[in-house]
Amino acid sequence: MMVFIHVAVAVLCLLTGGHSAPVTSCEDLIRPIEIQGRDQLLGKWTLVSESTTVPGSKMLTKMLVESAWVKVTVADESDALSVFQAQKMFGRCFTLTSKMTLKNSTLSMVRPVTATQVLLNTGCPDCLVVYSNYTIGESIYSGLQFTSRRRKVSAAELEEFKKQVDCLNLPSPAILDPEKGFCPDESPSQETEATDLTNVMNEMGSDTFSLLERLFNSTDAVNAIFRMISSSVSGLKED
Template sequence: MFAVCAVTLLCCMSASHSAPLACEDSVRPLDQLDPHRLEGRWALVGGSLSDPAQFEFFKRRDSSSINFSSTSATSNISYTPSVNMDGKCHFRSYNVSLEGSVLTFDVLDQINVTLTFLHTSCQDCTLIRFDNESKKPVRLLLFSRRREVDQKEMEEFNAQVECLNMPPPAVMDPTKVLCLEETTSDPAAQTEEKTDRQKA
């Protein structure tokens, strides 16, 4: 009887430890990211936000994408999120530096989040975690070269969202048109950026 109880206890302990370890592996940062892999446009597939009000605002967008372009032979990069909402396209460009798997913004006084690239099994995707000043995740966004991913890839994303204790993600409608590349500065983008913080 004692042996049975001992085995049962060990099994329970093993189960209790396996979930956190699985989550730790699931949302681990990339060791290194090649800046050239980032170049070009990535369509937002889905995302989750920890703040309920911002999440509701996030869900109003029709589509969204980010564009990366190298500004030199180093890891200096131009980062341009775009959002199609209420029939208008909003842009905001930043100069950023890639250090390992973390994007550092050049204008630190205007940005109070850190962007970290996480592992994903999706080969043509990029997964970005947005952390606030307290190093707590406030957004988890999945981007892809495609407009939508397959069921297995979405299930992985859902599990990663759950690991970060964030609400179930909103999934973008792949039939909605993405904004074309920005040609001029859009003042409306700056206004919306202040409202919704980090657009992407």
């Protein structure tokens, strides 16, 4: 989300291979899976739900993010992936492009934040689940994201993800509503304005991330940021 922290931590890299067998126990639900190669990660994925330990993340997601999707393509290096994320907020689109490397079934990223990701088992045949650890300021946070080839998953598939969240002792997840519409595949469009945050995020130094970390540990600060962003986007629409 335009909320910088969410863009930084959600980071658009919600990757995992699908499995068709039903998954029920916590042992199975939090079991990492082996990534056979980049090909199984390629394509477009819609963000269905996510849980993170970043303070205020769920509140900001519910208040600001209408929808989000990622597109994964191969990068020049043999072990690298390019990840393009588009999030719709206040009727506008905000995009971010990042680069990840794949080694020993672990995805790693350096910018805009340092992160490592492993893919978890799932009973959904075309869904993607990834467990992440990322560093913001001086703190390490965890997160679990759920994506699908489809824009809407079944109730049973969503319940399985919620159980995975519980098994990992993560906060209750934010769930996005596909009925709110998505950013177009090609941007900009006449209907939806788009802002690329890639350079802004990559140029943010450790001091800025430390400041964001302190802000997002305060409920009052989260509410103030929401009001500030709402006012700013409203002004852009009037222009």
